[in-house]
Every structure is written in structure tokens, then in C-alpha cells.
Amino acid sequence: MEDSIVRIQNVTKRIGNRTIIDKLTLEVPRGEVFGFLGPNGSGKTTTIRMMVGLMSITSGDILIDGHSISNDFEKAIGHVGAIVENPEMYKYLTGYENLIHFARMIPGVSAHRVKEVVALVGMEGRIHDKVKTYSLGMRQRLGVAQAILHKPKLLILDEPTNGLDPAGIRELRDYLRGLSRQEGVAVFVSSHLLSEMELMCDRVAIIQSGKLIDIRNVQQSRAASEAAGRILIEVDNPGAAIEALAAAGQQAESTEHQGLLVIVGDKEKAAAANAALVQAGIKVYGIRAEVKSLEDQFLEMTGGESVG
């Protein structure tokens, strides 16, 4: 058995003479929740379209569970459940009819499984209503339902939290993590909500203008940024505090906020600074580590650049 569920191998996509995806190489291990991050127009949806065979690949190949999506489509796609952009359904059918429609296209999906999935996404109450009467969030849930009907090994979701309320987002997040932990389903998810990615993903790839610029392990990078982070100290008299800290051998800087100083260092440095300030008779109202979110790191890396 292959240890990677997805292998994107040196994939390039050109439309006309524009290179939209440029030599992208990625691997997603089985059971991992993998985030796919990038600014607008960086090529996330295009990559996902190639992964599910909706778009042809100009050069390179994508293997899903060892099968090439371009040469062995039916085998490769059999393990995949997906939502590409919005979950469009047949509006004139009921939610249930929509699910039956997709269940019929895959061998071995029983009526019982359809019921089970309906319960799983919490749609029992409205499943027999026409889809045109659904809210965006309900359509999103139905989209998730059609994607997991056949218990895929790989779930591909393009901005799945789009349109969900906070409770819905949280539910989806917990559900995806559960799928990955308990059933070993790998989840490939793109999102604009960067903070979402931090909570949900094991690893995150960052692309910009069709090029992979970084892959990072979310938990590790959070620990790293805490280790060598900036520490914010709130005091009553910033001028005196800077002097007191300088005397104790620490360099502090004021920030744009009145009374807020910043020093660079770890926990030990924070404790030492606190002791020096108290000794100098300065009131310390608060000390906290400035944790850089993935979002800050992401913006730093992509230069906060818009649509590219």
C-alpha cells in the first residue's frame, strides 16, 4: 500500500500562454488534514480541478492512491469525495433526491448509508425539501453529504467553510478532524480563513502565483513562534521602564500603544524583566507573549500581496 494518498508530481497547467500552476509537487499522507493556502488567484481551485479530473494537466501527473488521474481516471476518482468551489445541487430536486442521484453513480452505496449521512450532517429535518429552499449553509452541508456518501479515502474541499455560521464551521472542523483521526480519511482543504487552517490542519502548503512557496507543520511552527516571540509588557510609566530595563541589560522598545513596551525573548526573559521593573517601582499591568498567527506568517511570506 502506498503511504501517500495524493502525489502531485511536477504539475504544470498552462492556459493559452499563461502558466497558472508552475511545477507543483506535493504529497499528502493517508489520514492527514492538509491545508492549501494562497491569496486570491494563486491557483488553489485550479489545482483542485486537476486533482479531480475536471481540468487536463499540461505536464506532470497526479496520483491518487497510486492511480493516475489522467490515465486511470475511474480508478483514481473512486477514492475521492469532493466539493469544488460552491456545492451546486439540482435545485428542483429535494436534498434526498440529490443524494440518491449521486449514490446511484457509485457502486455499493445503500439507501441505509444515505440516511446515515443525512443524520451525520444534521439535515434530517429538511432533507425532503427542494434544494431551492435551502440556505447557503444547508447547501454546504448537503455538499459535504454527497462528498462522503461512498466513504472516500480522500476528501477534497475547496473553501468548505464559505457560508457556514460559526457553529457550523466548528462542527465541520470537528467532523473533519474526527474523520481523519478515527477513519483515516485524508482531507485536502483550501480556505481563506487562515486562522481556521491553524485549528484544523496538520500541515499547510502555501502557494502564490501557482508556485509552492512553503509547506509547514502547523503545531511545530506555533511552538517555534512562541519560543522566540516578542513579549508585550504593559506599564504605567514607559520612559522609566525602558531605562530600568536597560539598566538590567534588556533592550525594550515602545510601541504605538501608550504604555505598551515590547522586548524580544523567551519566558525566562519575561520573568527577569518583570523582576527588574517591580524592583524599580514601576507598576506592571500585564505581560503576554505576542503569538504570531499563521495568518501573520502567511502575510509576511506572501508580502501581503493581493490578487496575483
Add this chain to the structure above:
Amino acid sequence: MADFFNLIRNENMKTFRRPRLYVMLGLIVGLIVIISGIWAFNDNSFSMWEVSMVETTTLFWIVTIFAVVVASSSVAEEFSTGTIKLLLIRPWSRSKILLSKYISSLLFAFFMTVIFLLALLLVNWLLFDAFSGGNSQQAAMLFTELGGHSFFEYIMRYFGLTFLNTVMTVTISFMLSTIFRSNILAIGLALFIEIVVNNALQLLALIPNKWVDYLLFVHLNLTKYAGSNVSTEDGMTLGFSLSVLAVYYVLFIALTWYIFNKRDVAS
């Protein structure tokens, strides 16, 4: 592999669970009832065959148009609503998915034709005399080339030939909706074929140049062969017309499938 029949069931479900179906059925049956009703009220000396014939020549194009609407929206709407993405990411080749749509479209055309024929015969059997020759002067005008067939045989032959025209028109609009992903265009062109081409362009056949005989439009309307396999209008044979149509048919089908398989889906 799941059953290919399931794909056709899906397409049929999408056709039959829509309110527009009832509008179509209502219009077809309603028009027949109204026209026959008015006719019978004014003068019921006609035979049901004459009335049926007149109504077929004047109303059947509506059946073709409905078949075209269903066939072209079958492909185009999947693109315009984005559902094509969910349809194509299943373990089925694109060719088979398109085939299921095409077969379902032809089944629908057949279904509507049968409904039309049944409504026609039933309504006119109730309102008119089934056996008399009716007004013989009228009959002579309508059934100019009865060609030794009984009225019923003639009408069945006429329907068979008209249905071939419907199949061709449905195939053309199916192709157009696959290429342009717009059902307005496909329906518009089908209307044009039904109304303009079928009536006016047949005159082309009278031009003595040889190449004209190989034009698609000259052969789309086959009803001139209803009485006999050799047209009394221009001397062409049914076999020749069918051969020309078959060549175009194969071309259209090949182009439709080629384009559908090749296309990047980015809607």
C-alpha cells in the same frame, strides 16, 4: 462497476421531476383537444384520419421543440448551474455520462411522440367517424400519395419519418449545447430548423445542381416519403436521404463526444 442503467435513471429523474414537464404535456394534449373540439363543433363530416393528419402536420413541430428543450438543457444547464462538476467526479468516463444524457433525451422525444400520437388518435376517435372516407375531396388533398396504404399505415409511416427528423434535430441541438454550453442557442437553432428549414429550404431540392442533394437540410424532412419510398416531388429515394443523414449523424455525434471529453470544466 455500477449499472449504466442507473445513469439513465438519473437523467430521467432530472427530466421528470420538473414542473415544466406538465406544462409541455398540458400544451400538447390541450392543443389537440381544443383544435379537434372546435373542428368537430363546426363540421364533423370528416374522418378521424383526415383530422389527425392535419393536426400532425401543423402541431408535431411542438413535440420536436420540447424534445430539443429537454435535450439541450440536459447538457447546458449542468454547465450553467455548475452541477457538471459534481457529475463528472464520479467513477464514470465522460463518454458514458454524455451517452446517458443522449439516450435519456431520445427516450424523452419518444415518450412525447407517443403521448402526441395517443392523444391525437384518442381525441379524434371520440370526436369523429373512424371508418368513413369522410369528405372525399378533402381526403384526396391530404393524402395525395397514400400509395396503397391504409390511413392508419400511412399515419404510422408519417410518424416514423417525422420521428427521424426529431432525432436528427435533437442530435443537432445536443451537439450545439455541448459545444456552446448555451441552451438558448441550441433551442433557437432547432426552432429555426423546424420552422424555416423544414418548410422553405426543401425548395433547394428542386435546384438541379448535384451538390445540393448532399446538403443536410434537404433531407431533414422525410415526410415526403410517407406514401412511397420514392419521392414524387423530386424523385429522390428514402434510402438516399437516410444515407446522407447517417453521414451527418456520425459526424455530429463524433464532434459532440470529442468536445465533451476534451473540455476543461472551469465554471
